[in-house]
Amino acid sequence: MRGSAATALLIFIALIFFVGITVYLFAIHYFAPPPPITSVGVRIDHQYDLTLYVTGIAFILAQLGLGWAVFHYRDRGKPARFTRGNTALEIAWTVITATVFLGLGGLAARSWAETRLTNAKPGAIRVEVTEEQFTYYFRYPGRDGKFGRLDPSLVSAPTGNPLGLDPNDPAGRDDIVASTLTVPVNHPVELTIRSQDVIHNFFVRELRLQQDAVPGMTVPLHFTPDRIGRYYIVCTQLCGMDHNQMHSFLDVVSEADYQKFLRRAEAQ
Ligand SMILES: [Cu+2]
The missing domain is CATH 2.60.40.420 (Cupredoxins -  blue copper proteins)
Structure with missing residues (x-):
């Protein structure tokens, strides 16, 4: 349908629905493992939660952005315009993603290494x-x-x-x-x-x-x-x-x- 705001709106609503269901399943701990039985396990869970919050926020923003783009750039009956993108924006999100990725990895490395790269306590x-x-x-x-x-x-x-x-x-x-x-x-x-x-x-x-x-x-x-x-x-x-x-x-x-x-x- 040319220039149909209704179709674009429907896709937008479907995306929000999909995001809502996903967030809900995580919020009620639908996929949660049984409780940990070590102190390192507790820390790994905290790390997991932190990663989930960060990536969850990115996920929600990305899906909302996608919905907005679908609606905003819907077919309005005019010829499409070509764009070469935005270099500043590309650099910005690459740097942000790399920082978050390496930061979370660095935080998690300690808990991971503690079970493997350090010696066991004496008398183990x-x-x-x-x-x-x-x-x-x-x-x-x-x-x-x-x-x-x-x-x-x-x-x-x-x-x-x-x-x-x-x-x-x-x-x-x-x-x-x-x-x-x-x-x-x-x-x-x-x-x-x-x-x-x-x-x-x-x-x-x-x-x-x-x-x-x-x-x-x-x-x-x-x-x-x-x-x-x-x-x-x-x-x-x-x-x-x-x-x-x-x-x-x-x-x-x-x-x-x-x-x-x-x-x-x-x-x-
Ligand atoms: Cu096997």
């Missing part, structure tokens, strides 16, 4: 996480605090040695291998994450941590859970046909229950 419980299609193994060093030597040529899940523990290494005799991760509450935990075949992932929503397990690498990751409970550990890399089955559990338990777990595991 060390657990080696090994992933393979389509399962998780969690190895504790046992009473001696030392992990036994691994020999890839000895890897054999059917004979009960899925990690290839060397039976001749005394440090490995008391190592505990479990299929779920059990840790005491309020105690720092340091994981080293590895893979025995393809790229997998270690993701726990409540920890706000997601880390790839890459063959040939051992990736450190540490956290201190502050709430007792059972949480899903899932693999978020498409790692094969049964990828969707690949999960385990993080059990955060009391100190007494943790000791019980260790004793039970040692007895086996």
Whole structure:
């Protein structure tokens, strides 16, 4: 319809409706994850909220601007005019976007780095996480605090040695291998994450941590859970046909229950 203000207005209203629904879904926390169980997780949530506010405001302004442009520049029955744009405006929004983007990234980097690039607190419980299609193994060093030597040529899940523990290494005799991760509450935990075949992932929503397990690498990751409970550990890399089955559990338990777990595991 030539010069129809009604059509342009309709598109404008549709855009506002779409913006309203989107903002509403975020405002009621429709997509919100379960509450975090670490102090770093709380900070990551704050960072996430900050990013969401900033990008949300940009989103609303951009959509309103789009609606305004659709209405203002509607077909009025005159020939279109060619424009080369506005250099000052282009520079301005490029600089603003870059500043906001780098600023948010810089703020977030500290929380991110704290779980990866800094050392775990002294006395952290060390657990080696090994992933393979389509399962998780969690190895504790046992009473001696030392992990036994691994020999890839000895890897054999059917004979009960899925990690290839060397039976001749005394440090490995008391190592505990479990299929779920059990840790005491309020105690720092340091994981080293590895893979025995393809790229997998270690993701726990409540920890706000997601880390790839890459063959040939051992990736450190540490956290201190502050709430007792059972949480899903899932693999978020498409790692094969049964990828969707690949999960385990993080059990955060009391100190007494943790000791019980260790004793039970040692007895086996
Ligand atoms: Cu996987």
